Amino acid sequence: MNIPQLDTDTGTRSGASIVLETARDAGVDVCFANPGTTEMPFVGALDTVAGVRSILGLFEGVCTGAADGYGRMAGKPAMTLLHLGPGHANGVANLHNARRARTPILNIVGDHTRDHLKYDAPLTSDIESLARPVSVWYRSVAREADLATDTADAISAAMGAQRGVATLVLPVDLQSVKVRDAASPAVVRPAAESFDHARVERVADLLLSGHRAVLLMGGRALSARGQRAAARIAAATGATCFSETFPARAERGGGLPDIDRLPYFPEPALAALADRRVVLAGALAPVTYFGYEGIPGELARPEDIVMLAEPGDAADEALEALADRIGAPGNAVGVQVERWEVEEGPLTPQAVGRVLANALPDDAIVSIEGGTCGYPFVTASARARRHTILTNTGGAIGQGLPVALGAAVACPERRVFALQSDGSAQYTIQALWTMARERLPIVMLIASNRRYGILQTELARSGLPADTPHASRLTLLDDPPIDWLALSRGYGVAAERASTVQALSQALDAALAHADGPRLIEMCLS
Amino acid sequence: MNIPQLDTDTGTRSGASIVLETARDAGVDVCFANPGTTEMPFVGALDTVAGVRSILGLFEGVCTGAADGYGRMAGKPAMTLLHLGPGHANGVANLHNARRARTPILNIVGDHTRDHLKYDAPLTSDIESLARPVSVWYRSVAREADLATDTADAISAAMGAQRGVATLVLPVDLQSVKVRDAASPAVVRPAAESFDHARVERVADLLLSGHRAVLLMGGRALSARGQRAAARIAAATGATCFSETFPARAERGGGLPDIDRLPYFPEPALAALADRRVVLAGALAPVTYFGYEGIPGELARPEDIVMLAEPGDAADEALEALADRIGAPGNAVGVQVERWEVEEGPLTPQAVGRVLANALPDDAIVSIEGGTCGYPFVTASARARRHTILTNTGGAIGQGLPVALGAAVACPERRVFALQSDGSAQYTIQALWTMARERLPIVMLIASNRRYGILQTELARSGLPADTPHASRLTLLDDPPIDWLALSRGYGVAAERASTVQALSQALDAALAHADGPRLIEMCLS
Structure with missing residues (x-):
């Protein structure tokens, strides 16, 4: 392995530097890393490209879970840096969670030099098969000329309509390759989040015609703005509100309304949704967590489900538009901040x-x-x-x-x-x-x-x-x-x-x- | 979920019991487990089927690595018990090692009820995509009638010519299903290990014609018997002996010859093999661990490689036959057991x-x-x-x-x-x-x-x-x-x-x- 640094005499940069610069210029400035030998040129580039914070994990699941937490809060991806198929596999469980959370992550996996794969060396592994189940996007960089654009494509995919984990595999020879002329800066295009006014109209008609409804909320519906709008709708129409059972992120307290989570066990969840239209505001159609004998997998009948906003939509804006459309009063009462009285005793x-x-x-x-x-x-x-x-x-x-x-x-x-x-x-x-x-x-x-x-x-x-x-x-x-x-x-x-x-x-x-x-x-x- | 126990009134058994009994009857009597909800009927069956020891791991990689160590020493598979795709994924790194070690493992992964998969619930995952890269055999049980035969097929595959990890996915409804008439006992057929006498003849001719050779040893060649035979060949012909760099299992000491491992770094490995025919005795053709610029991936030229025994062969018997064929004296000198003198001082x-x-x-x-x-x-x-x-x-x-x-x-x-x-x-x-x-x-x-x-x-x-x-x-x-x-x-x-x-x-x-x-x-x- 021959890993060039930035060579000021000749003006070349390493392939890893190009990936890092492209990511940094797109706002990706944290790397949760558990590197191995095939990621060493990338590690070297962290010392030549300024502006990316590297954080070491002792186990890959720490890195991928941290990238999930980072992405949920920052609203933009962190990088991971993982070591071939087995290192990636150790990160899969938390990438699975990130996939369900729709968290943008730039999942970088190092691989053997391209011409070494045919030898089936001990660490050779089918990274693609291991990565596809948790990735919205997957690519192994094939050519030096693609380093910047593949990186930009990965970030665009992570921030795209199918927000999630974009897995970019970097063969080590393409990390260390000397590149003379960097391509012009690659363009990252995150998906714009919006909502569908026609759906707002349909839900408004439904609510105004007196149907009992549940607002099932996920994604941006669980922002403070979304919850306040939902509370206005509930107060005006008698609709009940539930958060999805396991939200990626929800605001709570501080005067917000108390929006409970849909129960985990199927019986109370079915009871909560029974005889109501289920309006989806950034949430998926509710299903049981596991399959239980004698209990339907779908917690609401498909004909009772009405879509207001998809998980990737601006569900908070859709709820506000809906509240305005039905003429709900502008201020919903939230829960006052108040201390609980807790008696001294054992920890229940x-x-x-x-x-x-x-x-x-x-x-x-x-x-x-x-x-x-x-x-x-x-x-x-x-x-x-x-x-x-x-x-x-x-x-x-x-x-x-x-x-x-x-x-x-x-x-x-x-x-x-x-x-x-x-x-x-x-x-x-x-x-x-x-x-x-x-x-x-x-x-x-x-x-x-x-x-x-x-x-x-x-x-x-x-x-x-x-x-x-x-x-x-x-x-x-x-x-x-x-x-x-x-x-x-x-x-x-x-x-x-x-x-x-x-x-x-x-x-x-x-x-x-x-x-x-x-x-x-x-x-x-x- | 409705999990029947062995019902003595009706004579039924659970599907999980059938899997466990089939495995136990084939000699698989240890289960390294990290179960979740979808494996509870299997856990229940461990209390009704006698003769299987269950051992809990706090993390799946502990279970799969333990199954690898068990299989290397016992020469037969242990079971694992893992929780859907993410639980399996946590075990993949050590299954990757087991695959390279050719360790037989019965890798049992629970899954949702069959009719729940279509809902894409939070834990739904593409287990097959995650399992194929480390499995010599993969099957998800599709029907109650297949429980015993699928289990037997999995064990046969784990012990077959392509020895390794056999992944058997058990939907939870098929673990809990009540089965009245168990199928007749399913048959497990491990592959018989042998060797090819014609190859022995060819290698004997090579050695007797005075070619310089290296015996590169893996698998059963690294048993005491294999090493003693290799030492006889070396003494008689001047051949050098190397173990593969990372053997699954090798006997050492106690008067055995000192057979070094092929060096890890490519330069000394190339030097060790230069200008010699490389006789493979249970080892794969040697390649560099990683790809290095300017160094060939193949440590020996294909035309210099001669196959004596494949990794799945009885390489020890092949070496003995070879030693006899070339008339090597019956006793090779090993290394005497002797204490090292170690001076008191810091721990190097x-x-x-x-x-x-x-x-x-x-x-x-x-x-x-x-x-x-x-x-x-x-x-x-x-x-x-x-x-x-x-x-x-x-x-x-x-x-x-x-x-x-x-x-x-x-x-x-x-x-x-x-x-x-x-x-x-x-x-x-x-x-x-x-x-x-x-x-x-x-x-x-x-x-x-x-x-x-x-x-x-x-x-x-x-x-x-x-x-x-x-x-x-x-x-x-x-x-x-x-x-x-x-x-x-x-x-x-x-x-x-x-x-x-x-x-x-x-x-x-x-x-x-x-x-x-x-x-x-x-x-x-x-």
């Missing part, structure tokens, strides 16, 4: 939700993974100060800590919390190290119940006993108990334990008094 | 290799990941007592600890060591917890140099400076330093630190005095 999930809601400073971001404390927190958080929640959109666990990491990189002026179940935290536990390395003041709250709660719930639903030997062994995490304080210290993160309401409250106050790095609180749940 | 990689070689009890297994100490250990280990080494066959890092875990499950009577670099250990660090849970007496030696050594080496090779800001940040792991003792305690594993030869020697003695669970030794390298 409900108490955790309320204590955290009380503790949030203005403009906090809360990455939520796991149902144990996640649901009670969202129930409590309508009363909190204004904040943003980020949830697990695709069900691939190990998402919460990396997403918090990426959000903290995107928003250095906001405090970031990770409300995280213990089982799912383990999949990308290495995120702690990067948080410490980057001095990111993230507060992690680990809900330590030492079991896979969702599996025990699903076992019970299915009539299977959870206390038989194998089922127990595969759903319990108590032998040995994970020592979260030790783990956290192992990665350089200060940690403490809280078993009571008062202890958690004090631990949160102590954590918020510092902004010099991450803090972890193990919550021992009752 | 060479000292680590020798101290560990001295400490190995008879029939130890050493899982090696990372070059820093791996190469010096293999150099030293020819003098050790008889042991087996397992190496990283596919280059996807995060392999060493899970492989040690699986080997310990396969061989409870043997002591297992993991000689492991710190950077690669992080990818599947959760393996520690399963080792503690299963009370496996594995001794982990973490080579803590707080950097990605291989990346700094490759940067230096390519003429790029490793001390520029970004290159440093992406190859150094010293900020914060990972506290291995704390991490280890976090997962319930006793740990200590060694910075000198004497301290390491004492720590190894102390670890070997216990057989009640894993021990970790952080080796602070000089």
Whole structure:
């Protein structure tokens, strides 16, 4: 491998520099990296191209999850830098979540030199087959002349109508190739987000004719503007409002209306939607999370579904236009910011939700993974100060800590919390190290119940006993108990334990008094 | 989801029970599991079908790597149990290594109910696209009637001529379906391993005509029997012997000949093979690990390569037949077991290799990941007592600890060591917890140099400076330093630190005095 640097004598640049410059000039200025040998020219270019921040992850799922969190908050892509097929594969689970969140990501994967692939060397792998399921766009750069345009095309695709992960494979020889004349700057064209006025008219007619309706909200409908418009519509028409169950991003608190999430389990979700037209505002048609015997997969009949705005549309603007069109009064009443009274005692999930809601400073971001404390927190958080929640959109666990990491990189002026179940935290536990390395003041709250709660719930639903030997062994995490304080210290993160309401409250106050790095609180749940 | 148990009144069994019984009856009796909701009927069946040991991993890469280590030692497949496409994807890196090792694995992946896939629910994923690159065989069970035969076909494929990973997808409705009449027992047919006598004749003619030759050995050639036969051939003909660079499994020490590994870097590998015929005995034709400018990808010219035995052949028997055919004397001299004299002082990689070689009890297994100490250990280990080494066959890092875990499950009577670099250990660090849970007496030696050594080496090779800001940040792991003792305690594993030869020697003695669970030794390298 012969990796040229910027050669000032001859005026050449490396292929990697061209990719980096093109990305940076399109606004992509963060790279979450776990490079290997085939990415070394790209690493070298990070030292010659100014303006791109590189952040190392010890595991690829940390990088891809961080890029997801970053993209949700920044509204533009971060780069990843992954090592061939196996490195990419380690990032697939969180790319799957990013795909469901429609998060723009420029997913850069290094590969062997082009002429080495035919030898089927140990690390040779079918990157395309591994990448297609999570990518809206895939290309392996074939020629030196395409480096800039392929990069621009990737960013355009990530920001396009099918927003999501664009996977750009860079053979190492094209990273290191010396290029004399760079192509003229490649053009990135993000899709413009708009909405369809004819749909607004149809939904208005429906509501004005007295149909009972549910507004099912996702995407930009869950911005503050979208929620206020939805509340106006609800007040004027009696429609109910639900967020999709796992929104990529939703604003909460600070006087916004309390828009609940559509229930996860099918029975209450069916009840919430029964006998109503379901107006989709940036959300997909609701289906059950899993297939359950005797329960329809579609939570609403297709003939009851009405499209107001697609997930990629400006659903907030569509809701405003709808509210105006039906003559809804201009101010909807939101929920006042108010502290919860929480009695001192053991840490129940409900108490955790309320204590955290009380503790949030203005403009906090809360990455939520796991149902144990996640649901009670969202129930409590309508009363909190204004904040943003980020949830697990695709069900691939190990998402919460990396997403918090990426959000903290995107928003250095906001405090970031990770409300995280213990089982799912383990999949990308290495995120702690990067948080410490980057001095990111993230507060992690680990809900330590030492079991896979969702599996025990699903076992019970299915009539299977959870206390038989194998089922127990595969759903319990108590032998040995994970020592979260030790783990956290192992990665350089200060940690403490809280078993009571008062202890958690004090631990949160102590954590918020510092902004010099991450803090972890193990919550021992009752 | 409605999951029937074995119903003694009606004589029905669940589909999952049929899969489990078929696997168990074919000798597959260990399941490395990280299940989710769609695998709950399978979990339930583990409580009704006797004779399958289930072992929980906190991350899928732990499960697949453990299945690789198990299969290499047991010579038969373990099952994995993974959760849809994203769970499978987390296991892909170590399945990639298993594919290169030709390790038989029955890779079971749960999926949605068949009629739920059309709704594209959050966890719906293209499992086939994610699985094909690492699987020699792939099938999603389509019908109740196929459960037993598909399972048997999967095991036959895993043990077939194209030995490797067989991926069997089980929709959850087919796991829970009640089956009245089980099909007659499905038949598993592993491929018989043999060799081609005509090839033996051709190689014998070559050697007897005085051609200089290298025996390049892999697969069964690296058994004790194969190595002894190779040494006879070498003594009789002047041929040199090399192991492939990253063997799945090789016997070492205990009086065996010292057969070195073909060098990793291309220049010394080319020198080792220059001007010789390359006789392949269970190894693939040698190619460079990566593509390097100005260096051929093929380390030997195709016209110089002679096939004695394919990777799936009985290469040890072929070598014996060859030794007999050329009239090589019956006893080749091996290396005597002898302790290295190691002076007290700081821990250099060479000292680590020798101290560990001295400490190995008879029939130890050493899982090696990372070059820093791996190469010096293999150099030293020819003098050790008889042991087996397992190496990283596919280059996807995060392999060493899970492989040690699986080997310990396969061989409870043997002591297992993991000689492991710190950077690669992080990818599947959760393996520690399963080792503690299963009370496996594995001794982990973490080579803590707080950097990605291989990346700094490759940067230096390519003429790029490793001390520029970004290159440093992406190859150094010293900020914060990972506290291995704390991490280890976090997962319930006793740990200590060694910075000198004497301290390491004492720590190894102390670890070997216990057989009640894993021990970790952080080796602070000089």
